[in-house]
Every structure is written in C-alpha cells, then in structure tokens.
C-alpha cells in the first residue's frame with residue numbers, strides 16, 4: 001500500500017518529480033548522456049502519474065505525463081511561417097563548392113568563416129516557444145505555409161515541451177527516425193503484414209502525419225535543431241553561437257559541426273563525414289556549408305529561391321540495399 005500523502009506533500013513531490021524527470025530527459029536526449037536507467041525513469045514516471053491521478057489539480061503544464069493527449073487529431077491546420085523556411089542550392093563536387101566560395105567573396109564586405117554541418121535526412125520542422133513553453137510546431141510545407149503538427153511534436157520525448165530558459169523564440173530543425181528505430185519499426189510492420197517504410201525519412205514523415213499522437217510517441221522520433229530565428233535578438237552573432245545557445249536551452253543539436261577558415265578545409269570535413277556516415281545512428285544526405293557570421297550573411301544576401309550564404313553538398317545516393 002502506498003503511504004497516505006497529503007495535498008501539500010503531494011504538491012512538493014510533484015514539483016520534484018517533474019524537475020527530475022525533465023532533467024533525465026534532457027540528459028538522455030539533448031546531451032546523449034543518460035544518468036539513470038530506463039527502469040528508474042519509468043518508476044518515477046509511474047509515481048508522478050499516481051500523484052496526478054490522486055490530485056489532478058497538481059498536474060503541471062510541463063509534466064512529462066502531459067505530452068500525449070487521448071484525443072485523435074481531427075486534421076492538420078495550415079500555419080503561415082513567421083519567415084520563409086529556406087531551401088538550399090546544391091553542390092555535387094569541389095568545383096561547385098569553389099564557385100560558391102567565389103560568389104560569397106564577391107558579395108562579402110567583411111572577413112568571415114564557414115560553418116560545416118551535417119545535412120540530416122529527415123523532415124524540416126519549425127517550433128515556437130513562449131516563455132520557455134512549446135506552443136506551436138509546423139512542418140515546412142512550401143516554405144511559407146506548413147501544417148500544424150503541435151500535438152504530434154509534443155509526443156516526441158526528445159523535443160522539450162519546456163526549455164531550460166523562459167525564452168520566447170522560434171527554432172527550426174529536422175525531425176528524424178534513428179536507423180535502429182527504423183529497422184525495429186519495419187520488422188514489426190512486416191510481422192503484422194503491413195507495408196514497410198522505404199527509408200527513415202519516409203517513416204518519420206508518415207509518423208508526423210498520423211492522427212494518433214500515441215502512435216507518434218511509440219515511434220522513437222528524434223530531432224536536431226540548427227536554425228534560431230532572429231538569432232541576434234538572442235545575442236547570437238554567429239551560427240556556431242546560435243547552435244550552442246539552442247543546446248543550452250535544452251534543444252538537441254548536432255555537435256559534429258566544424259568552423260572552417262577556407263573552402264580548402266571543407267573538402268576534408270566532407271571526406272571525414274562521408275567515411276563516418278555508415279556508422280552514424282541517423283541518416284544524413286550531405287553537408288551544409290554556411291557563412292558563420294550573421295552580419296556577413298546579411299551582406300551576402302539571398303537569391304529569389306535560396307540564401308547566397310549557404311549551400312548543401314549532396315552525397316551520391318547510397319546504393320539501394322538489395
């Protein structure tokens with residue numbers, strides 16, 4: 001029999017459990033460094049569910065028990081993005097990267113560095129937080145209008161429903177399905193006689209578009225965040241600072257980036273990443289090269305379709321698995 005606990009004691013214990021469980025999730029998902037076993041997490045989670053059942057008025061907005069609602073999603077409302085979600089021009093060889101570098105040099109008035117980042121093969125997402133709380137999530141759509149997938153994003157444990165700082169911001173990244181989860185899901189679907197997904201990207205997209213957040217919660221999706229909207233308003237002056245700031249707020253970022261002085265070094269990074277690619281627990285389809293300094297990004301500007309200050313180097317498509 002669980003010992004009787006009065007309302008005041010329960011309030012203190014609920015507060016403690018929410019802080020502890022959210023810290024454990026931060027360590028597991030944002031830091032990739034869990035400090036407790038899944039069994040210990042589940043034990044504390046069950047204690048929290050019991051207390052919230054006993055005293056529903058004690059349930060907190062950022063309780064991990066509030067991620068997955070019971071209701072099915074009626075449909076996906078349209079959401080107009082605060083600013084256009086970018087697409088990138090592609091490069092397929094060193095010559096095209098060098099041509100990109102020459103174009104940047106022609107436009108840039110100040111000295112700059114490049115940041116090379118992994119190009120995650122998932123689906124783009126924009127998430128708004130108000131005073132630290134997740135309030136809206138939308139798919140990229142056509143870049144200007146996406147679909148509201150807030151209920152499904154809340155069901156992804158790897159995406160915090162409350163940041164570690166009470167900040168109002170918009171962040172953008174890529175939702176992806178880890179390779180291991182993809183293999184497990186397709187095995188289950190095959191055993192159930194269901195169609196299997198062709199690749200992790202399709203599995204992630206299909207999961208985000210399903211109408212039952214409980215299914216989303218079961219699929220172990222993850223996300224990497226790589227864009228902070230209006231970064232200089234948050235005190236970040238470079239892409240590197242923006243990534244580290246988002247990570248400090250509790251968002252999962254990809255730390256495999258490299259700050260590069262000249263285009264010659266980018267090829268070494270690309271060759272390194274191309275070698276690592278098979279062993280990564282997530283799919284990548286290339287490398288994104290960006291001017292690191294936001295002031296220089298503004299000098300270099302945009303074309304109608306895409307930024308002039310960034311380019312995506314695409315790997316050759318992998319041989320189809322026979």
Ligand SMILES: NC(=O)c1cnc(N)c2cc(Br)sc12
Pocket residue numbers: 086087088117118119120121122174226288
């Ligand atoms: N690191 C990045 O900027 C990044 C990573 N992965 C992606 N699929 C994309 C897409 C755009 Br558009 S940017 C970007």
